[in-house]
Amino acid sequence: MKTREIPSAGPWITAKEVRYVQDAVAHGWYQNWSGYLDRFEAAFAKWIGVRFALSTSSCTGALHIAARALDLKPGDEVIAPEATWIATVTSFCHLGARPVFVDVDPETWCLDPRAFERAITPRTKAVIPVDLYGTPSDKDAILRIAAEHGLAVIEDAAPGIGSRYHGRLCGSFGLAGVFSFQGAKPLATGEGGMLVTNDENFYDRCYYYWDHCRDKSEVLYNTDLGFKYKMSNVQAALGLAQLERVDEIIAKRRQIFFWYRERLGGIPGLRMNVEPEGCFCNYYVPTIILEGSFPLAARTLGQRLDAAGIRNRPFFRPLSKLPMFAPVTTPVADRLAETGLNLPCATLLTEDDVDYVSRFVRRELTGQS
Ligand SMILES: Cc1ncc(COP(=O)(O)O)c(C=O)c1O
Numbered sequence: 001m002k003t004r005e006i007p008s009a010g011p012w013i014t015a016k017e018v019r020y021v022q023d024a025v026a027h028g029w030y031q032n033w034s035g036y037l038d039r040f041e042a043a044f045a046k047w048i049g050v051r052f053a054l055s056t057s058s059c060t061g062a063l064h065i066a067a068r069a070l071d072l073k074p075g076d077e078v079i080a081p082e083a084t085w086i087a088t089v090t091s092f093c094h095l096g097a098r099p100v101f102v103d104v105d106p107e108t109w110c111l112d113p114r115a116f117e118r119a120i121t122p123r124t125k126a127v128i129p130v131d132l133y134g135t136p137s138d139k140d141a142i143l144r145i146a147a148e149h150g151l152a153v154i155e156d157a158a159p160g161i162g163s164r165y166h167g168r169l170c171g172s173f174g175l176a177g178v179f180s181f182q183g184a185k186p187l188a189t190g191e192g193g194m195l196v197t198n199d200e201n202f203y204d205r206c207y208y209y210w211d212h213c214r215d216k217s218e219v220l221y222n223t224d225l226g227f228k229y230k231m232s233n234v235q236a237a238l239g240l241a242q243l244e245r246v247d248e249i250i251a252k253r254r255q256i257f258f259w260y261r262e263r264l265g266g267i268p269g270l271r272m273n274v275e276p277e278g279c280f281c282n283y284y285v286p287t288i289i290l291e292g293s294f295p296l297a298a299r300t301l302g303q304r305l306d307a308a309g310i311r312n313r314p315f316f317r318p319l320s321k322l323p324m325f326a327p328v329t330t331p332v333a334d335r336l337a338e339t340g341l342n343l344p345c346a347t348l349l350t351e352d353d354v355d356y357v358s359r360f361v362r363r364e365l366t367g368q369s
């Protein structure tokens with residue numbers, strides 16, 4: 001029997017995006033080479049509510065220049081949640097810093113502020129909270145603790161684009177915030193990222209490392225070893241069109257989550273993403289946690305969905321348990337990795353698609369559709 005293919009992730013592209021990209025390809029050269037880059041960065045900074053935005057070739061690149069701009073030295077420590085994508089810490093590790101992984105909150109799945117505070121040592125230089133699967137991390141507590149200890153906060157808002165904490169957009173709270181426009185994210189440029197900050201000095205330092213440490217007065221005079229993490233004008237055209245549609249894109253992502261919650265939220269022993277008090281979530285990745293006793297584990301459910309053409313992803317593995325790190329005790333993150341499953345979340349999913357996936361999940365878990 002032919003299976004129905006349900007994509008795990010993917011963007012929502014309209015005629016507007018095609019028009020902007022066509023224009024960039026046809027005319028975005030010579031004196032216009034940076035037209036869309038300038039507009040994208042200015043519009044992004046205005047939307048987030050910060051002074052500076054620097055477009056990058058990926059969020060990983062944005063994290064690398066942020067880490068470099070912090071002047072991290074080998075042996076310095078950065079605190080990060082155990083449950084996230086490895087890109088959160090890779091760049092810091094490449095500079096010789098040591099990632100110190102701490103457990104996450106069982107409800108929000110984001111950095112647990114108490115665990116963060118306990119992990120601080122004299123070598124700690126920064127903390128990198130992550131808005132996991134679109135739920136804002138506890139900004140107030142994290143900023144307060146970081147300020148008390150003189151630590152830099154670099155917000156990994158790759159999954160938190162469009163989510164709000166007490167009205168303010170994620171990514172605007174720390175010394176810097178970083179975003180991803182990789183194809184699975186709500187706003188996509190294929191690959192791409194953005195670094196935002198209100199700190200002019202930090203922006204200047206990031207800018208310097210972003211394009212081979214050029215001297216301001218002479219374009220081919222490099223005064224240190226930097227990186228090349230620039231975005232292209234064509235990608236920026238796509239990004240600008242997506243940004244101009246951000247409200248409808250985020251509203252659709254929320255709608256997809258609500259369709260799932262209506263159908264699966266009532267299953268005893270199953271829980272899903274929460275929207276903490278005072279927060280607005282993009283619900284970027286609808287996730288189920290199988291806490292009750294079910295006839296199959298989350299991973300097996302994922303495999304069965306996949307065999308039926310319903311693409312899905314496991315919950316993030318606990319990072320410290322990967323072979324290159326030393327394991328730390330993080331019972332919450334370990335349990336989430338065992339019991340969690342990310343359901344398909346492509347922006348173009350229809351209610352009928354979500355219904356189809358939900359009926360499959362319900363049947364596997366409860367025997368009833
Ligand atoms: C939490 C988190 N941080 C960073 C990244 C890196 O983003 P990029 O792929 O644009 O480098 C991702 C990508 O999925 C992510 O999920």
